[in-house]
Amino acid sequence: MSNAKLAIFLPFVESARVVSMNEKETIVVDTASAGVAAPDALVRYPPGDLAIWIFILAELLVFGVFFSSYAFNRMNHVELFNQYQATLDRDAALINTLALLTSSYFVIRGVVAAREGNNRLCAHWIWGAVAMGGVFLVVKSAEYSHHIGAGISLSTNEFYMFYLSLTFFHFMHVILGMVILAAVAVKAGQGGYSREDHVGVETGASYWHMVDLVWLILFPLVYVMR
Amino acid sequence: MSQAFTKAMARNIFYGGSVFFLLLLAALTFDTHMAWPERDNHAAITESVSQGKALWEENNCIGCHSLLGEGAYYAPELGNAFKRLGGKDGIKGFIMSRPKDGIPGRRSMPQFNFSPEELDALADFLEYVSGINTSNWPPNIQG
Amino acid sequence: MQYQSQSVAKPYFIAAIGLFVGQILFGLIMGLQYVIGDFMFPEIPFNVARMVHTNLLIVWLLFGFMGATYYLVPEEAERELFSPLLAHLMFWIFLIAGALTVLGYLLVPYATLAELTHNELLPTMGREFLEQPTITKLGIVVVALAFLFNIGMTILKGRKTAISLVLLIGLLGLAVFFLFAFYNPDNLAKDKYYWWFVVHLWVEGVWELILGSILAFVLIKTTGVDREVIEKWLYVIIAMALITGLVGTGHHFYWIGTPEYWQWWGSIFSALEPIPFFMMTVFAFNMVNRRRRNHPNKAAVLWAMGTAVMAFLGAGVWGFMHTLAPVNYYTHGTQITAAHGHMAFYGAYVMIVLTMISYAMPMLRGREAAPSVRSQVLEMWSFWLMTVSMVFITLFLTGAGILQVYLQRFSDNPLPFMVAQDKVELFYWMREVAGVVFLIGLIVYIASFFVGSRDPEPVAGAVEPAAAA
Numbered sequence: 001m002s003n004a005k006l007a008i009f010l011p012f013v014e015s016a017r018v019v020s021m022n023e024k025e026t027i028v029v030d031t032a033s034a035g036v037a038a039p040d041a042l043v044r045y046p047p048g049d050l051a052i053w054i055f056i057l058a059e060l061l062v063f064g065v066f067f068s069s070y071a072f073n074r075m076n077h078v079e080l081f082n083q084y085q086a087t088l089d090r091d092a093a094l095i096n097t098l099a100l101l102t103s104s105y106f107v108i109r110g111v112v113a114a115r116e117g118n119n120r121l122c123a124h125w126i127w128g129a130v131a132m133g134g135v136f137l138v139v140k141s142a143e144y145s146h147h148i149g150a151g152i153s154l155s156t157n158e159f160y161m162f163y164l165s166l167t168f169f170h171f172m173h174v175i176l177g178m179v180i181l182a183a184v185a186v187k188a189g190q191g192g193y194s195r196e197d198h199v200g201v202e203t204g205a206s207y208w209h210m211v212d213l214v215w216l217i218l219f220p221l222v223y224v225m226r
Numbered sequence: 227m228s229q230a231f232t233k234a235m236a237r238n239i240f241y242g243g244s245v246f247f248l249l250l251l252a253a254l255t256f257d258t259h260m261a262w263p264e265r266d267n268h269a270a271i272t273e274s275v276s277q278g279k280a281l282w283e284e285n286n287c288i289g290c291h292s293l294l295g296e297g298a299y300y301a302p303e304l305g306n307a308f309k310r311l312g313g314k315d316g317i318k319g320f321i322m323s324r325p326k327d328g329i330p331g332r333r334s335m336p337q338f339n340f341s342p343e344e345l346d347a348l349a350d351f352l353e354y355v356s357g358i359n360t361s362n363w364p365p366n367i368q369g
Numbered sequence: 370m371q372y373q374s375q376s377v378a379k380p381y382f383i384a385a386i387g388l389f390v391g392q393i394l395f396g397l398i399m400g401l402q403y404v405i406g407d408f409m410f411p412e413i414p415f416n417v418a419r420m421v422h423t424n425l426l427i428v429w430l431l432f433g434f435m436g437a438t439y440y441l442v443p444e445e446a447e448r449e450l451f452s453p454l455l456a457h458l459m460f461w462i463f464l465i466a467g468a469l470t471v472l473g474y475l476l477v478p479y480a481t482l483a484e485l486t487h488n489e490l491l492p493t494m495g496r497e498f499l500e501q502p503t504i505t506k507l508g509i510v511v512v513a514l515a516f517l518f519n520i521g522m523t524i525l526k527g528r529k530t531a532i533s534l535v536l537l538i539g540l541l542g543l544a545v546f547f548l549f550a551f552y553n554p555d556n557l558a559k560d561k562y563y564w565w566f567v568v569h570l571w572v573e574g575v576w577e578l579i580l581g582s583i584l585a586f587v588l589i590k591t592t593g594v595d596r597e598v599i600e601k602w603l604y605v606i607i608a609m610a611l612i613t614g615l616v617g618t619g620h621h622f623y624w625i626g627t628p629e630y631w632q633w634w635g636s637i638f639s640a641l642e643p644i645p646f647f648m649m650t651v652f653a654f655n656m657v658n659r660r661r662r663n664h665p666n667k668a669a670v671l672w673a674m675g676t677a678v679m680a681f682l683g684a685g686v687w688g689f690m691h692t693l694a695p696v697n698y699y700t701h702g703t704q705i706t707a708a709h710g711h712m713a714f715y716g717a718y719v720m721i722v723l724t725m726i727s728y729a730m731p732m733l734r735g736r737e738a739a740p741s742v743r744s745q746v747l748e749m750w751s752f753w754l755m756t757v758s759m760v761f762i763t764l765f766l767t768g769a770g771i772l773q774v775y776l777q778r779f780s781d782n783p784l785p786f787m788v789a790q791d792k793v794e795l796f797y798w799m800r801e802v803a804g805v806v807f808l809i810g811l812i813v814y815i816a817s818f819f820v821g822s823r824d825p826e827p828v829a830g831a832v833e834p835a836a837a838a
Contacts, residue, residue, distance in 0.1 A: 232601070233531065233597055233604065236602075236604035236605045237531070239608045240604045240605075240611070243608045243611060243612040244608070244611040246612075247611060248611075250615070254616070254619070254631075258622075258627055261627075262556075262559070262627075266556055266558035266626045267626075268558075275555070276555045279555055280489075282495065283492065283494055283553075284479065284483040284494065284495055285495070286416050286417075286420065286494075287495075288416075288495065288496065288497050289415070289417070289419050289420055289479075289500075290414075290415050292702040293557075294561065294624060294625045295624055295701040295702030296497065297702070298415075298416065298419055298497070299702060299703060299704060299707055300403070302786035302787065303786065327410075327411065328410040331405065331406060332406040333787070334407045334411070336411055336414055358557065358558055358625075360625065360626060363623070363624035363698060365698065365778045366778065366783045368777050368783045368784065369777075369786060
C-alpha cells in the first residue's frame, strides 16, 4: 500500500512512514524517524490502542440501544416516568456530573504530563481522576441504598427497571474505568511511560472519556428531561 | 512507537469483559432471587406437589411434552393444562385413559398405571405450575 | 504426529463417530414417530428415542472435544501428555458408563431406571438433556476431573499458548457449569433458571471457547498464518462470545417465572450473540485467503470454513430470528426452536469435531499430513451431503414452525396442539427425507476412512509467496 493511500486512512498522520505492514492488522507507523515531533496531539489518531476504539464503539452501541429502549418505553408510559422521575435525587446527580467532568479534566492533565514524559505528574493526575471516580461511586451508592431502603427494586415498575438497569450498568463501567486508570497510574508511578511511548495512558483516557460521555447523556435523559 | 492492536490487549479485554459480565449476571441473578417469591407460586408447593414433580421427572414427561415452553415438542404444552383440561379431574382422567398399546397411527402416550395418590400428586403439581407468573405466556389456552 | 501420546486421541475419535451413527439412527426413528405416531410404541416410546438421540449427541461431542484436546495439547505444549494411561482408562470408563446408561434408557422403563439407580437419594433425573441417572452424572464429573488433571499437568509443565489456555478455560467452564445439573429444587422456577446455567452457559458460553481454540489450531496448521494474528483474533472472538452470552442467558428467562426486566436485558444482549460467530466466519475466510501454504488436506480446510459459516447461520442467524422477546412470545417451544437447535448444534459443534478429526486422523493413522485424494473426495462429498441436508432439515422445520405458530398461537381461532401438528405433517415427511440423506452423508463419511486408505498421499501444494506488504 502506498504512502499516499495510507495518508487517506490516517489523515492526521503527517509524513508518516510505513515501516511494515503484516497481515493488514498491524500498521506500524514510525513517526519518530519521519522527523515528526511525537508529542504533537494530532500525530496519532485515534489516540490509544485501536482495539480500545473497537470496544468503545461496541460499548456506545450497547448504551445506545439501552437509551433508545428507555426513550421508546418512556413514550408509552409518560405519566409513570414523569411521576417517578420526580423521586430521583437531582442534586446527587449534579454532584456526580461534576465529579465525572472533573475526573475527565484530571485525565486530560495526566495525558499532557505523559506526553511531556513526566511520569510522576501523570500518576498524580490519574490518581486524582480515580479519586473523583470514587466520589461518583460513593454518591451513587448512597442513592441506591436510599432506593433499596424504600423497597425499590428492578421489579417495582418500568421506570425503576430502566433507571436502575441503566445507572447500574454505567456504575459498573465506572468501576471498570477506575480499574483501568489505576493500572495506568501504577505504571506511571513506576516510571513506565515515556514521551515516545505512552499509548496506555491515551487508551485509558479514551475509555474514561467514553464513560463520562455516557453519563452526560444518561443524566439529562433519565434525571431531567420531562 | 506502534499504534497496534496487540494480542495482549485482546486478551485483557477478554478477561476484563468476562469478569465484568459474570459479575453483572451474578447481580441480576441475586435480584431475581429477591423477585421470585412474588412470582413463583412457591406457597403452593405442598408435599403432594413435591411428589408430583418427582413423578414428572421419574417418568420423563418432559421427553414428549413442554412445560412453560421448555422440553420436547411432540405432545402439548402442560403449563396451562390445569386450565385447558378443566382442573385436576380433567388431568387425572386424561392420564388414566391412555390405552396401553397406544392409538393406532397416532402419537401415543404410555399408560403409566399410576395409583390414585400418584395421579393426585401429578395433578397438584400441574396446578401449581399453572399458577406461576409467566408474564402472560402462553398466548392462549392451546399452549 | 509430533508426540507419541497424541495417539490417545484416536480411540476417542472412533468412539465419537460410532456414537454419532447411533444418534442419527435414533433421530430417524423420532422423525418417523412424528408422522407415524405409534411407530415402535410402546417398546421405544418417543421420549426414550429422544433421550437416546440427545444424550448420544452430547456424549459423542464430549468424546470429540477430549480427543481434540489430547491431540492438540501435546503439540501446543511441546511435550508428551502427562499420563496416556489415565487417558485410556478414562476412555473406557466413559464409554462403558455411557453405553450402560443408553442401554438403561432402552431396556427398562425410565421410572424403573430411576428406582434401580436410587435417584431418590439425590434426584437429578428427568430433566431435558440431563436424563442420566445421578450415578452416571457423578461418573461424568470423575471423568472430567481426571481429564482436566491430565491436560492441566501437561500444559503446566510445557509451553503455554493462547490456544491451549483458551481451550483449558473452556473445558474448566464446561466442568464447573455441569455441577449445576446436581441442583434440582422443588421450586420449578428455580429449577428451570439454573438448568440454563448448564445448557446456555455451555453451548452459548464456554463451548464457544472450545470451538474457537480448536478452529484456531486447525487454521494455524493448515494455513501457516502467523500464530500472533490467529491468537489475537481468538481472544477478540471469545471476548465477544462471553460479553454477549453471559447476560444473553436472559433470553431463556422470558416466560419461566422470572422478573420481566429479563425481557429487556435478554433481548438486547442475546441479539448481539451472533457477533462472535460472524467474526469467526470473517476470521476463517480471511486466514485461508492470506494463507502461506496450500495444505494437502483440503477436506480439513473445507470443514473449517464450513463450520464457521454453518455456526453463524444456525446459531447466529436462526438464533437471532427468535431471540427478541416480542417474537419469542409466539415462537417459544415450537418447531422454530427445533429448527434453530439442529442447525446450531450441527454447525458449531458437530462440525468443529469433524474438522478436528479430518485434520488429525490422517496423522493418527500414520500419514504425513493428509488422506489420499480418493479419501478426501469422498470426505468432501460427505461434507456437502450432511451440510446441505441439515440446511433442508432446518428449512422444513422452520416452515413447520411458522405454520404452527400461526395456527396455534397467533390466529384468532387458535387450533389445539395436535390439530396443528396434523396440519404441518408434510413438513415432517420432508424433514425425514432430508434426515435420510444426512444418514447417507454420514455413511459416505465413514466410507472415506476406508476407501483410498492405501492410496498415496497427495503432493503438497506449492508454497505461495507471502502476502505483499
